[in-house]
Structure formats: structure tokens, C-alpha cells
Amino acid sequence: MTRSSGPHLSPDQFEAWLIGELAPELQQHLEECQACLEQARADREIADQIALLPLMSPGEGFADRVMAAVAVPDPFAIRSLQATRRRLFATPKSLAFAASLALLLLGSMAGSIAWTLTHQETMASIGTWLLSQGGQAAWLGVRGIASNFIEQPWYDGIRSLVETPARLALISALASLAYLGGVFALRRLLAVPTQQVAHAGI
Amino acid sequence: MLWARSGQEAAYRELVRRYERPIFALLFRMVRDRELAEDLAQETFVKALNAIDSYRPEFKFSSWIFKIANNAAIDHLRRRELDTLSLDGSPHAETPEAMQATALQIGARQESPLDTVEAKELGTAIEAAIGTLRPEYRSCILLRHVEGRAYEEIAEILNLPLGTVKTYIHRARNELRLSLAHLKE
Numbered sequence: 001m002t003r004s005s006g007p008h009l010s011p012d013q014f015e016a017w018l019i020g021e022l023a024p025e026l027q028q029h030l031e032e033c034q035a036c037l038e039q040a041r042a043d044r045e046i047a048d049q050i051a052l053l054p055l056m057s058p059g060e061g062f063a064d065r066v067m068a069a070v071a072v073p074d075p076f077a078i079r080s081l082q083a084t085r086r087r088l089f090a091t092p093k094s095l096a097f098a099a100s101l102a103l104l105l106l107g108s109m110a111g112s113i114a115w116t117l118t119h120q121e122t123m124a125s126i127g128t129w130l131l132s133q134g135g136q137a138a139w140l141g142v143r144g145i146a147s148n149f150i151e152q153p154w155y156d157g158i159r160s161l162v163e164t165p166a167r168l169a170l171i172s173a174l175a176s177l178a179y180l181g182g183v184f185a186l187r188r189l190l191a192v193p194t195q196q197v198a199h200a201g202i
Numbered sequence: 203m204l205w206a207r208s209g210q211e212a213a214y215r216e217l218v219r220r221y222e223r224p225i226f227a228l229l230f231r232m233v234r235d236r237e238l239a240e241d242l243a244q245e246t247f248v249k250a251l252n253a254i255d256s257y258r259p260e261f262k263f264s265s266w267i268f269k270i271a272n273n274a275a276i277d278h279l280r281r282r283e284l285d286t287l288s289l290d291g292s293p294h295a296e297t298p299e300a301m302q303a304t305a306l307q308i309g310a311r312q313e314s315p316l317d318t319v320e321a322k323e324l325g326t327a328i329e330a331a332i333g334t335l336r337p338e339y340r341s342c343i344l345l346r347h348v349e350g351r352a353y354e355e356i357a358e359i360l361n362l363p364l365g366t367v368k369t370y371i372h373r374a375r376n377e378l379r380l381s382l383a384h385l386k387e
Contacts, residue, residue: 011368011369011371011372011373012365012368012369014372015353015368015371015372042375042379043372043375046375046378046379046382047347047375049324049328049382050328050332050343050347050348050378051347051348051350052325053325053328053329053348054325055223055227056223056226056227056230057222057223057226058222058223058226058239058240058243059240062218062222062226062240062243062244063215063218063219063222065244066218066244066247066248066251067211067214067215067218069244069248070214070247070248070251070252071252072210072211072214
């Protein structure tokens with residue numbers, strides 16, 4: 001009992017012994033070392049005494065006082081839905097109005113579906129016409145922008161910059177680099193701190 | 203927690219009901235004044251519940267709320283240095299009624315009157331000894347041996363390395379043993 005093998009246990013190891021996780025070789029040391037054994041027993045005794053301290057509760061009405069000071073969020077969607085429902089079911093007249101409105105909406109939807117199913121050729125021709133009109137309008141727009149661009153006084157200067165394939169490649173590379181740099185800087189700026197439980201520091 | 207985040211009052215009340223005792227007990231033993239501990243506990247819950255949207259579910263809610271409570275206690279102790287435990291009531295109580303109202307209430311779990319007296323004496327002595335510890339040791343030992351929190355959770359709550367937490371707990375027990383040695387004589 002009085003002989004000890006190796007150095008005394010560290011605070012970490014005494015904690016491990018208290019929760020029954022001390023390594024077997026250290027357990028062996030504990031059984032042989034009087035000083036460590038006394039320390040371990042004293043640790044357990046104190047831990048047991050502290051664990052027996054009485055339970056404590058705040059005074060009556062503590063939860064009410066907390067709740068009175070807390071702003072309980074009331075989601076807007078739920079609130080407005082509840083208010084609308086209350087208004088619609090308030091009188092027989094408002095109920096009849098709500099029913100008529102619902103009937104009108106459902107009727108028009110059903111009518112629209114039925115018409116579409118019975119006039120598929122008409123719908124197809126309208127679709128084709130809309131597509132061709134849209135294409136023409138887009139082409140006109142592109143041509144207008146291009147001619148406007150060509151008429152600008154700085155157009156020749158810009159054009160001379162990208163006249164050869166090598167220059168075009170260089171300008172493209174520089175533009176790509178600037179874009180990537182911008183994206184990288186933005187990500188660094190918008191990065192969320194990741195320190196553990198840092199959010200609790202309120 | 204999901205209910206609480208969606209803002210349901212019943213869920214908020216449930217959180218208060220579940221944590222009011224441990225949070226209050228920790229704060230009471232940290233600041234050693236019933237009235238003040240209740241104020242700090244209320245402040246803790248109000249802060250936590252008003253900031254529930256910033257709570258991150260990957261962490262334990264208990265760690266989060268204990269951290270807020272411990273910060274509140276440490277902030278208070280830094281502002282007002284209370285070094286001695288008044289078993290007769292708050293050191294700030296000015297009237298006998300106030301002293302009575304803020305006095306340390308020690309309950310006993312034993313049944314016989316002799317045991318009750320002994321347990322009361324021991325409990326009072328332990329409470330007093332805990333009151334003399336450094337605030338960091340006090341938080342560690344209370345969270346470990348009164349609240350039964352894991353070492354890792356204590357490290358998270360107190361923002362300390364795991365090894366430091368274990369060392370603090372070990373030293374705190376040694377200091378308590380020395381403070382209580384006279385009871386054994």
C-alpha cells in the first residue's frame with residue numbers, strides 16, 4: 001500500500017477515477033500509493049457532500065414575471081389569417097359573401113380549365129403567334145442596342161483593344177481574374193464567425 | 203425548442219419551468235443573495251428567450267442558458283465584489299426583515315432531528331466554503347457536482363479548455379476540504 005509506482009496522479013486522472021474511467025495501470029498505482037488514495041477518497045467525499053446540497057427554487061410566480069418581460073413573437077401570417085377568419089364568420093351576411101366569393105373563384109377556375117380542354121387548337125395557335133412575336137421583338141431589341149453601341153465615339157478605341165486574338169484573350173483573362181477576386185472578397189466579407197457557442201455571448 | 207423558436211408561449215413556459223431551478227440554484231450559490239439571484243435568473247431567461255432566434259440547435263440548450271446565467275453572475279461579481287457569505291442574509295439588506303427574507307435557506311433530506319441538525323450544519327458549512335472560492339472555481343464545482351454537467355459541457359459553458367476545467371474542479375475540492383477540515387476534528 002505504501003509503495004508507489006511512477007508519479008502521482010494528475011488532476012485529470014483524479015477526475016477520471018471519480019467517473020470510473022481511470023486507466024487500469026493507473027488504478028494499479030492508486031492501490032499502491034497511499035497519498036493518491038487519500039486524495040482520491042477525499043475528492044469523492046467532498047463530491048458526495050456537495051451533491052447532497054438542497055435543491056433550490058425561485059419564488060412563487062417566477063415564470064409569470066419572466067413571461068411578462070419576454071416578447072413572445074406572434075407570427076404575422078397567423079395573426080392576419082385569424083383576423084380574416086373572425087371577420088368572415090362574424091355575421092350571416094359576411095358568411096354568405098365569403099361563400100359567394102369562393103364559389104365565383106372555383107367556378108371561374110373550372111370554366112377556364114374546361115374551355116382550355118375543348119379549344120386545344122386555338123390555344124396552340126395563340127402560343128405559336130406569341131412565340132414568333134416575342135422572337136421578333138427580341139431580335140429588334142438586340143439590333144437596336146448594337147447599332148447604338150457602334151455609333152458611340154469610344155467604340156473604335158474599344159475595338160482596337162480586342163482586334164487580335166491575343167489581345168482578346170488577355171482582356172478576357174484580366175476580366176475573369178477581376179471577377180474571381182471580387183467573388184473571393186465578397187465571401188470573406190460575408191463569412192459567418194464559427195467560434196463555438198459564440199452566439200451565447202448576449 | 204422548435205416550438206419555442208416558432209414563438210409559442212406554452213413552449214417558452216415549459217423552458218422556464220424546466221430550467222428555473224438549476225439556473226436559480228447556480229445563481230444563488232454564485233451571488234449568495236436570494237433576491238439578487240432571482241433578478242439575475244429573470245434577466246437570464248428574458249435574454250435567452252428574446253434571443254431564441256440566435257440559438258443554434260447544434261449546441262445543447264442547457265449549455266446556452268447556463269452560459270448566459272454564468273456570464274450574468276460573473277458580470278455582477280465583477281461589479282460588486284462580495285467576498286464573504288452572510289448566512290444571516292444579504293450583505294446589502296438594511297433591515298432585519300430584509301435579512302430574514304434573503305437568508306440562506308438550507309433544507310435537509312434526512313428524517314431524524316439529530317441528522318437534520320448535522321446535515322444543516324454540514325450544508326451550511328459547505329455553502330459557506332463554496333462562497334469563499336474564486337468565482338471560476340465556484341462555477342466549475344457547482345456545474346460539476348450540483349448540476350451534474352459533463353466536463354466537456356462545463357468547458358463549453360465557461361469557455362475554458364477541458365484540462366483547465368478539470369484542474370479548477372480538483373483545486374476547488376482541495377480548497378473546500380481544507381475549509382471543512384475543522385468539522386472533522
